[in-house]
Structure formats: C-alpha cells, structure tokens
Amino acid sequence: MTEQMHKRVGSAEIAGILRREISKGTFVARDRLPPERMLAESYSVARGTIREALNQLAAEGLVEIRPGSGTYVAIGASEGTNPMVANAGPLELIDARFALEPHICRLAVLHGRLQDFDRMERLMEVMEAPGTDSVLFANADTEFHSVLAETTGNGLLIWIVSQINSVRNQEQWAQMRHLTLNEAIITQYNNQHRQIVNAIRTREPERAAVLMKEHLETARLSLTRAAAA
Amino acid sequence: MTEQMHKRVGSAEIAGILRREISKGTFVARDRLPPERMLAESYSVARGTIREALNQLAAEGLVEIRPGSGTYVAIGASEGTNPMVANAGPLELIDARFALEPHICRLAVLHGRLQDFDRMERLMEVMEAPGTDSVLFANADTEFHSVLAETTGNGLLIWIVSQINSVRNQEQWAQMRHLTLNEAIITQYNNQHRQIVNAIRTREPERAAVLMKEHLETARLSLTRAAAA
DNA sequence: ATCATTTGGTACAAAATTGGCATATTCCTT
DNA sequence: AAGGAATATGCCAATTTTGTACCAAATGAT
Numbered sequence: 157m158t159e160q161m162h163k164r165v166g167s168a169e170i171a172g173i174l175r176r177e178i179s180k181g182t183f184v185a186r187d188r189l190p191p192e193r194m195l196a197e198s199y200s201v202a203r204g205t206i207r208e209a210l211n212q213l214a215a216e217g218l219v220e221i222r223p224g225s226g227t228y229v230a231i232g233a234s235e236g237t238n239p240m241v242a243n244a245g246p247l248e249l250i251d252a253r254f255a256l257e258p259h260i261c262r263l264a265v266l267h268g269r270l271q272d273f274d275r276m277e278r279l280m281e282v283m284e285a286p287g288t289d290s291v292l293f294a295n296a297d298t299e300f301h302s303v304l305a306e307t308t309g310n311g312l313l314i315w316i317v318s319q320i321n322s323v324r325n326q327e328q329w330a331q332m333r334h335l336t337l338n339e340a341i342i343t344q345y346n347n348q349h350r351q352i353v354n355a356i357r358t359r360e361p362e363r364a365a366v367l368m369k370e371h372l373e374t375a376r377l378s379l380t381r382a383a384a385a
Numbered sequence: 386m387t388e389q390m391h392k393r394v395g396s397a398e399i400a401g402i403l404r405r406e407i408s409k410g411t412f413v414a415r416d417r418l419p420p421e422r423m424l425a426e427s428y429s430v431a432r433g434t435i436r437e438a439l440n441q442l443a444a445e446g447l448v449e450i451r452p453g454s455g456t457y458v459a460i461g462a463s464e465g466t467n468p469m470v471a472n473a474g475p476l477e478l479i480d481a482r483f484a485l486e487p488h489i490c491r492l493a494v495l496h497g498r499l500q501d502f503d504r505m506e507r508l509m510e511v512m513e514a515p516g517t518d519s520v521l522f523a524n525a526d527t528e529f530h531s532v533l534a535e536t537t538g539n540g541l542l543i544w545i546v547s548q549i550n551s552v553r554n555q556e557q558w559a560q561m562r563h564l565t566l567n568e569a570i571i572t573q574y575n576n577q578h579r580q581i582v583n584a585i586r587t588r589e590p591e592r593a594a595v596l597m598k599e600h601l602e603t604a605r606l607s608l609t610r611a612a613a614a
Numbered sequence: 615a616t617c618a619t620t621t622g623g624t625a626c627a628a629a630a631t632t633g634g635c636a637t638a639t640t641c642c643t644t
Numbered sequence: 645a646a647g648g649a650a651t652a653t654g655c656c657a658a659t660t661t662t663g664t665a666c667c668a669a670a671t672g673a674t
Contacts, residue, residue, distance in 0.1 A: 224670035255488035453659030
C-alpha cells in the first residue's frame with residue numbers, strides 16, 4: 157500500500173472554498189482578493205489552479221477579474237441570502253436569538269455528547285486566549301453558538317441558526333463588533349460561555365436556558381449602549 | 386416483483402447514502418465528491434460498487450461524471466428548497482416550534498396591535514366553524530401561527546416561521562394531518578388558541594408563553610400517539 | 615512624465631490524479 | 645450446480661495540476 161492518494165486539491169475545491177468565504181463575509185463586496193500568487197501559496201496550490209478556480213467564480217458572476225489590477229468581489233456577490241434576513245437589524249437578531257438559543261440549550265442537555273463538549277472547549281480556549289482580537293473572538297463566538305445548535309441534532313434548528321449566523325457576517329456587522337467588543341465584554345462573555353457549557357455538562361436544562369438568557373441580555377445591553385453612543 | 390432482490394451491501398445502498406449526503410448538504414452544488422477509489426475505501430466497498438452507484442446518481446441527474454477530472458454535484462441538484470428544511474421530520478419541527486413560538490408570544494404581547502387581533506379572530510372563527518375539515522383547519526392553523534409571528538414585527542422571526550411553515554406544506558405532511566387531526570384534537574386546539582390570544586390581549590407575556598408551550602405539548606403528544614399507531 | 619513594482623494572461627511539458635474498462639475470483643442467492 | 649453481484653487487480657486514456665518562464669496591463673513612487 158505505497159500509494160498515498162493525497163486528496164487532489166483541485167480548482168473545484170478552491171472555488172468552493174472561495175465561494176464559502178465570500179458568502180461568509182470574509183471577503184466583502186467590492187473588496188480585492190489577495191493576488192493569485194499569494195492565494196496559491198496560502199492554499200498550497202499552483203497558481204494555475206487558483207486561476208482556474210477564479211475563472212469559475214468569474215463565470216458565475218461572483219468576482220470580477222481586472223488584469224493588472226486584481227480580482228474583486230462582484231457588487232451583488234452575497235445576494236444569495238434572503239432579503240428579509242439581509243435587512244435584519246441588531247435588535248431583531250437579538251430577539252430571534254432570545255427565542256431560539258435558550259431552548260437550544262435545553263435540547264443540547266438532552267443530546268450533548270463528549271465530542272460536542274470537546275468542540276466547545278476548543279472554541280472557548282480560542283476565545284479566552286490572550287492575543288484574541290475582536291474579529292477572531294467574533295468568529296469563534298459565532299461558531300460556538302453553531303456548535304450549540306448542532307449539539308441538539310435537530311437539522312431544522314441547525315439550519316435556522318446557520319441562517320441567522322449568515323446575518324452576523326454581513327458588512328455592517330463588522331463595525332458593530334468593533335464598537336461593542338471591548339476587553340471587559342469579552343471577559344464577561346467568556347465567563348457566561350463557560351457557565352452555559354458547565355450547565356449542559358451537568359445536565360441542568362433549565363439552568364442552561366436561564367444562563368443563555370442572561371448571556372443574551374448582556375449582549376442586548378452592550379448593543380443598546382453602543383447604539384446610544 | 387422483479388425488484389424484490391434484497392442485495393447485501395449493494396450499489397443501491399451506496400447510492401442511497403450518497404443521495405442523503407448530498408441532500409443533507411455534506412456535498413453542495415458544484416462540489417467535487419471524493420474520487421471513486423477513496424469512496425470505495427471509506428465505505429469499505431469495491432470500486433465497482435461505487436462506480437455503479439455513481440452511475441445511478443448520474444442517471445438521475447444528481448451528479449455529473451467527468452472522466453479524468455472527477456464526479457461533481459450537478460448544478461441543479463437540491464436547488465430551490467433548502468435541503469435541511471425539506472428533510473425535517475415531525476419531531477424536529479415540533480422542537481423548533483418549541484424554541485420559537487413561546488418567545489414569539491412574549492414579543493407579540495409587546496407589539497400586538499388591534500389589527501393583529503382582528504386577523505387572529507378571523508382565523509379562529511374559520512377554525513371553529515362547524516363544517517371545517519382537517520385541510521381547512523390545518524391551513525388556517527398554519528396561518529394563525531404566521532400571524533402570531535408577524536405580530537412581533539420582527540422580520541427575521543417572520544421569515545424563519547415562514548420557512549418552517551413551508552415544511553408543513555410538503556406532501557408527506559398531508560397524511561400526517563389526516564392521522565392526527567380528529568374532532569377532539571381540533572376542539573382542544575381551538576380552546577388553546579383562544580387562551581393564547583386572550584393572554585396576549587391582556588398583555589401577559591409569561592402566561593401566553595406557557596399556554597403556547599402547553600399547546601405545542603398537545604401537538605407533540607397527538608403526533609407521537611399517531612406515530613405509535 | 616518616467617520607471618519600478620505589482621498583478622493578471624499565456625504557453626508548455628512533466629507529473630499526478632481520475633474515471634473507464636477488462637479480467638479473474640469469491641460470495642451469496644436461486 | 646448455476647447465475648448474478650460484489651471483489652480485487654491491473655492497465656489505459658482523459659484531464660488536471662504543477663512548475664517555470666515570460667508578456668502585458670495597471671499602479672504607485674520618484
């Protein structure tokens with residue numbers, strides 16, 4: 157068995173990755189992607205592969221390639237999301253999470269397995285790391301709440317939360333993060349995350365739900381406070 | 386009767402698994418699935434079996450096989466309806482509604498206006514009318530819960546509930562309605578609807594939420610009872 | 615205005631990966 | 645025992661990826 161069958165990383169894979177990155181909000185509309193040579197290095201792939209992937213995205217109208225200048229995310233690139241979802245405001249989002257996440261905690265208590273807790277643990281470690289900036293924290297936080305939803309094993313809830321998270325990655329939310337996420341808030345969030353996970357671990361559904369409500373109340377407060385300023 | 390051949394671990398099984406993986410979202414449109422040799426290893430099956438399964442999927446137009454390149458999820462596969470939503474089971478749906486609707490009731494208390502109550506009133510009259518059959522009732526019931534969501538004025542929640550309701554309109558759910566909706570159940574639902582609306586009218590958020598939980602618990606019970614039969 | 619740098623566009627051949635296929639064997643059902 | 649399906653193996657042809665080199669257009673600094 158000398159054959160290694162290294163998974164062939166092809167243009168389709170790269171195109172898929174970039175598609176996801178764009179729809180996730182890593183690259184926002186009108187922004188310039190890294191040069192082909194740099195993308196090639198970061199994905200450990202030949203430049204020709206990157207070129208082929210970019211040509212696919214260009215054919216889909218997702219990016220615009222300008223020779224000599226760079227490759228830019230097309231203006232209507234992330235319009236795959238629903239208008240209702242795209243126009244959701246911060247308070248609407250918080251209310252929706254208020255509806256969903258406490259009960260998600262209850263269900264997570266019922267279905268939580270060791271591997272779920274491991275994933276949460278890893279994410280909490282990322283969020284608690286000293287050098288974590290607001291962007292890293294926000295990404296880990298979003299994924300943390302996704303894992304919570306996945307723990308329920310309920311495909312419908314998982315999908316709903318993923319849709320909600322797609323809102324959080326919009327452009328306007330980048331500034332919001334910068335305004336609301338100071339060190340004190342992050343510390344508080346980290347404490348609340350730990351408490352929630354502990355409650356789920358010890359199988360206390362109502363306690364987990366209440367803690368999540370408090371967590372969301374904190375988030376709403378820091379939001380309204382930032383809006384006032 | 387020629388298809389009663391009950392194969393061991395045949396291509397049909399593999400084809401079914403892959404179909405499920407695609408509709409589950411593990412492989413998204415335009416993605417390339419792993420090479421046949423790798424699929425063979427991960428499913429502990431000969432390459433020929435994988436080949437035949439892939440040919441079945443290709444015949445269904447679910448995947449596109451490109452010699453020398455790979456096998457790709459066809460562009461039009463699982464397009465239109467969200468895979469997660471389409472495959473949601475009855476219990477998943479009830480759990481999701483358990484998460485959403487009690488809090489929707491709380492928010493409805495805060496934002497409920499006269500015209501909202503009028504709409505609910507009209508729908509309740511339809512549901513309570515003597516000649517209402519299960520189909521009419523189910524449609525009115527779905528719309529009732531939609532109005533409840535709209536009453537919150539939260540675009541995000543409205544959209545989520547509309548997505549959830551799109552599940553209830555699937556074909557498979559028609560039978561479910563027929564099995565679960567007898568006259569006694571309908572009467573009970575009507576009473577609960579009235580109580581919920583009254584609690585919202587009198588601005589009692591927690592009471593409305595509790596009543597909604599009881600309503601959903603009733604629905605879950607009649608569902609599990611029908612599933613057992 | 616000019617020049618150096620950056621960036622995409624193109625070409626080409628070697629190497630690797632992948633689906634297509636043919637063959638013989640084993641296992642299970644009939 | 646016979647037939648069909650899955651297995652195991654090997655090789656072929658199509659396609660892609662890679663690595664390199666060089667060109668053209670845009671950008672920015674001098």
